Amino acid sequence: MATENTKRTDVNQLGEFGLINHLTKNVKLQNPSSKKGIGDDAAVIENGQLQTVVSTDMLVEGIHFDLMYSPLKHLGYKSVVVNVSDIYAMNAIPKQVTVSLALSNRFSVEALEEFYAGVQAACDKYKVDLVGGDTTSSPKGLYISITAIGQAPADKIVYRNTAKVGDIICVTGDLGAAYLGLQLLEREKQLYLSNPGVKADLEGQNYLVGRQLKPEARKDIIELFTKNNLVPTSMIDISDGLASELFHLCTQSKVGAFIEEKGVPIHDDTQLMAIKFKLDPITCALSGGEDYELLFTIAPDDIDKVKFLPDLYIIGDIVAEKDGVKLHTTGGNIHPIKAQGWQHFGS
Amino acid sequence: MATENTKRTDVNQLGEFGLINHLTKNVKLQNPSSKKGIGDDAAVIENGQLQTVVSTDMLVEGIHFDLMYSPLKHLGYKSVVVNVSDIYAMNAIPKQVTVSLALSNRFSVEALEEFYAGVQAACDKYKVDLVGGDTTSSPKGLYISITAIGQAPADKIVYRNTAKVGDIICVTGDLGAAYLGLQLLEREKQLYLSNPGVKADLEGQNYLVGRQLKPEARKDIIELFTKNNLVPTSMIDISDGLASELFHLCTQSKVGAFIEEKGVPIHDDTQLMAIKFKLDPITCALSGGEDYELLFTIAPDDIDKVKFLPDLYIIGDIVAEKDGVKLHTTGGNIHPIKAQGWQHFGS
Helix, strand or coil: CCCCCCCCCEHHHCHHHHHHHHHHCCCCCCCCCEEECCCCCCEEEEECCEEEEEEEEEEEECCCECCCCCCHHHHHHHHHHHHHHHHHCCCCEEEEEEEEEEECCCCEHHHHHHHHHHHHHHHHHHCCEEEEEEEEECCCCEEEEEEEEEEEEHHHCCCCCCCCCCCEEEEECCCCHHHHHHHHHHHHHHHHHHCCCCCCCCCCCHHHHHHHHCCCCCHHHHHHHHHCCCCCCEEEEECCCHHHHHHHHHHHHCCEEEEEHHHCCCCHHHHHHHHHCCCCHHHHHHHCCCCCEEEEEECHHHHHHHCCCCCEEEEEEEECHHHCEEEECCCCCEEECCCCCHHHCCC | CCCCCCCCCEHHHCHHHHHHHHHHCCCCCCCCCEEECCCCCCEEEEECCEEEEEEEEEEEECCCECCCCCCHHHHHHHHHHHHHHHHHCCCCEEEEEEEEEEECCCCEHHHHHHHHHHHHHHHHHHCCEEEEEEEEECCCCEEEEEEEEEEEEHHHCCCCCCCCCCCEEEEECCCCHHHHHHHHHHHHHHHHHHCCCCCCCCCCCHHHHHHHHCCCCCHHHHHHHHHCCCCCCEEEEECCCHHHHHHHHHHHHCCEEEEEHHHCCCCHHHHHHHHHCCCCHHHHHHHCCCCCEEEEEECHHHHHHHCCCCCEEEEEEEECHHHCEEEECCCCCEEECCCCCHHHCCC
């Protein structure tokens, strides 16, 4: 029978990113076509005229989603969106996806039809093709693995590690809403569990709940970049919260960042709901995840190209690495920003 | 809270392939670069000079592997092999893989290091690069999702649906060994569980156990095809047993097949162990899976190109669809072959 290891280090000791780094530190690329491996939103593969961009994600029931409040159709939609968002974050155009499922026998064919209807709706919206996958049994729960494949000319692809001191930091949309949508759904779930007769009260919360259950990827922004002949100097999508993504971008680019709190876009509904939950709205924006907006930097000379773009906000500047990653609050204080993913939120 | 569907069809009613077909029957490809979608060993994407080939698989603890007798290093190795085998089955060269894991907290960092050592060993052997992936929590068990990416010129890629009446059917290696390796490991597991003091008796069974725990993909055969200027007329890798793969190939090509039992390669160890388990060796070859050999067809004019190739066997001919898929036994009888995956073996 298989032998046991004698030393035992708990996985949580390293954290998700530490774990990936640790496990893949010896990986050396050997094929000339492997242009970029682990460490960005997606891998990049050389293919002659165009480069192929590949991103993959695993979504696990009970970890990433709760079927008590995630309709399967929304879940199928979101699974695709999360992955095409990674392709857009490379300034590439997603073209294909593969969808693999491991599922327990509690799922009926009709339930899977719902899931695939959501996958198809996202494929239609983002003009990507479902080209493959795998469907298999799971002893318990639903596991979704999606791979998205896109393409772009080599000189258009934008990485995380190419921000320069003096660059301007931008974000799209607004931040923190998906996190508060999740808090609302969790609150309703707890009420329902303690009193199944109670009807969910999500009246007037369409925006926040929608941002959680049916996020969109910023295809429109990538199209505006092309239209305005703009190539950001670095880019990443915001899946784990602004703070965490800012840290990835700064660490990999070997730079620091100075963020203005008043520049960070937060929706009115997010502001109000944060206060109801006794949370600081800026904390929700920094540490709440799943907004799937874009965080990117541009060269100072390109500022005129973004100034009048819709739904796009300048939030700060790239500074020297030694100056760290800091927030200038509306109250006039300067705080170092900590890289917290949403999993650790509130702890 | 999410609404329930009223109709409920059990997933098992459709079977794995029926389920995939059912769920993806409305999928229409919209991007010109999506050359081939669902329904072959891999998807094919147009990229100018070369085409990109993408294959993905999900491996689930308790369904596809048992950690009681699968060392994690072997499992990492096999996970990559299973996927590069799909790329070779398209007559393409695998170049990159992504590896995603969902794992419960019973796995230590050291255990994952073992797994990744196996992944790396396979990457080195098959000259592919690990370029991405995702690592996340699982409430229970280990889930592995691998995507392999390869490339080939358009005129070299071989599909499943292009076999022609009169073509010659070939297989590589030998069949049924991985299945008997699994039976041996399962037997030892049961003995161990009922009497933990007993030492596993796998003496002299290296071949069969090795075929199960550490299979190889037929890189060598694909290289020989190129060397001999041979492009098969159709090809598929044997992951679910010869019968099942033959059915895929015939159904998609709209042809039948006539197989000679005496042509089907079976290793001496497989013959002997089948008899010990009171199984018919040809049944193990037809319905046992996980050999990862290649099943392919060639034009009759190409017979001289394969006749003297090592480890390659002619097992029959492609016939008209109306003549069905049949086996000419060594006893002189002609039986229709049933498409059984290994999961249904013996039932």
